[in-house]
Amino acid sequence: MPRISMWKEGTHSNDFKFFDRNIKEQFTVGGTGIHVHKYLGILNQGTSTDLSQPQAAEDDPLAIQDFLFLENRDRKYDQDVYNIRGLYNVADTDFDLSQFGLFLQNDTLFITFHLADMASILGRSLMSGDVLELPHLKDYNSLDTSLEVALKRYYVVQEGTRPTEGYSPTWWPHLWRVKCTPLVDSQEYQDILNKIQIDENTGESTGSTLRDLLSTYSKELEITKKVVEQAEVEVPKSGYDTSKFYVVPADSTGKPMDPLGYTADDSNQTSDSTLITADSTRISPENSNAYSGYLVGDGLAPNGEAVSMGTSFPTDAVEGDYVLRMDFLPNRLFRFSGTRFVKVEDNVRSNPTPGKSTSLSSGFINNTATTTQDDNTVISQRQALSKALEIQEDE
């Protein structure tokens, strides 16, 4: 009579199968359905000249996107959703504000799956990067009543291991335990988040992606927009606004000039006014630097006098005319003294919001200009220093 032994030298015995079927049944009876978004590999990033970031094979879960940072950023997920049963202990969770600006949950789930069942459905074990959807945690009571569908709950598998409680007397494991944390709206999961959602009740498209429904991104962007809008109201341009100040007209000797000149546009003057003569003209102040200081040049003439803009001086200018030369960088304002155009100021004020500035550094960063070469080929003027003048792909 052979000796009793549950261990059968590397083979899955009938004892193992007996245990396994019973354990699987426990998952069927008491487990919750879990949808699995299976990680397939890296989205095709095209050919690469960077040897540390080579083009990976399609649907290769073993592929590594970045051999320097050892990260797979642009992940590809199976379009099919797999449904398997899992068990976990429901725990209370708290929101954490201790990290400034983050409002995270501290819930980390440990979900247990039936190993053989999981392998037969998925074709492999659950792994880091797989995304789990827990249908029983759907939220039907969101504050945003405009949402057409219930908010689903997603977790990301951080790691998968064989749990100690998953071993039967045969010494073979029957379970797979994964550690999960809540999904975040990040680059890694765009393949899932950008999918248009279907209304489960009507079966019709909601027109919204999963990201639109779940992520707070649009609200965060709205917050930024409101703050920046107010900041731009308070400081529309760098420097100081002196345009609403009045400059007392005076000539070069300091003698006051009559502030009332008259033009045909003065609607408050009548034909019988004796103030106006044929040679009455608007007199612009000569002492235009009355409000001097750091970054006050805005290219505007003092007292709101008219300014003509151009890339050359007008030939018919009369004394007091202002001209803004657009071919100067920064644009330069001149006043015609009767004999010459005298520099008044440079337009040095600009919007300090990144992307809207006309500063020197912004001229290098926000540059869409092109350069036409001798052979009439056109290249982008803005080039990274490490790539400048190197042969590049045709655009």
Next chain:
Amino acid sequence: MPQQFFYDNQIRRFLLQFIRAFSNFQVEFGKDREGNTTLQTVPVKYGDATRLVSSLLRDNSENKIVPTPMISCYINALEYTADRRQDPTFVDKRHIRMRKFDQDSGEYTTQQGNAFTVERLMPVPYNLTLNVDIWTSNTTQKLQLLEQILVLFNPSLEIQSTDNYLDWGSLSYIELTGTTWSSRAVPVGADEQIDISTLIFNVPIWISPPSKVKKLGVVNKIIASIFDESGDLADGVIDQDILMGTRMKFAPMNYGILLLGNTLTILEIQESVTNKVEPTSIENDPPVKIGVDDITWRAVINQYGELQAGISQIRLDFGAGEIVGTVAHHPSDDTKLLFTVDGDTIPTNDLPPVLKVINPLKVGPDAGLPTSATGQRYLILKGIGDSSNTDGPDAWKDTAGNDFTASPNDIIQYDGIRWNVAFDSSTDSGIHYATNTNTGIQYKWTGETWVKSYEGEYKAGDWQLVI
């Protein structure tokens, strides 16, 4: 009484601008299924949110997910900076003229509006330490963001809390003083998806008390020296009458003015008037300005503000006091200003008024003048009769036919029987005032001659403009 409340959002405005400086950055995602890359704008927000608002952002649902990358900014410290402290009692004044604001169009016009003097008390220096958390889900994102941000600080980035020209504490800069590369431990743990890199910035700021905004003042007298040669406080500081030596008087542009009737004309420093000896003498022709360069009042007044017709004043220092009158622009001559004297400020008559100023050689009772009646008074420019005459002028004889004699500049009065000398100019050398009721002009007896009491030329320093 409690201290008056004031709050000008000074730190809040710096925070707005600080967050603005980190807005509009993007990260690039790799190619999606269609082969398209995505540039995603990175949200920036203030980090110290309340639980309520944080819950609202998540629609009060556990199932909402937070986006990455994201930037959050928050105050780490606010400390007084003693090494930037300056004279705490220093008050700076700025004189500002505004362009006139057109309420209808909602725009500033080309004309002058209100003018102000703004007094600013020295603000208090503080150093604001701000942290910027950059949340990313992978290292490439972090490097993309940092590369774009770090080039801005060479050595620092200027920010302003306002573009108000008068806010001298509005300009500051953001200086990068430190970084914390990652919130994670190395090697990376198993359950962290969001990495946080922290940049630490120093922003030196000034916190200002409210300013004083006053109507623009016009300097009309400047005390050049408040100490005399012995080092004592000069009498001129406290004694208004001592004007020479320790005090100097200034008037707009060093101009003089000429008051004739109710009009004022500007006299440049090199200009003068005719009849210099006594231009307003009752016997002389009205004085006339000598000079060809007509300066408009509008140009002069514009140096100081806007003239309020009927409210703005010209004050004339005529030695014995000050004549005050309101002014308005002349409707057809910009070189003249209409002057309406305040009757309470003209000198008090100490002689009864006269009916007319007459030349008795040309007119007399019943000959250009009414029949003599009790109480009639005339100021005569020429003498009447002479003690050596045997038969004087009939018009001035009394009812008994007796002759009447009087000297030039005398005031004569009829008592019902005869004319008498009521004011004897040959014996009275004091200052007297009398008004001609016919013209309303007040005359002044200088001891030698009658002159208009306050009309005439006022040199620079003898008149003031009050807007």
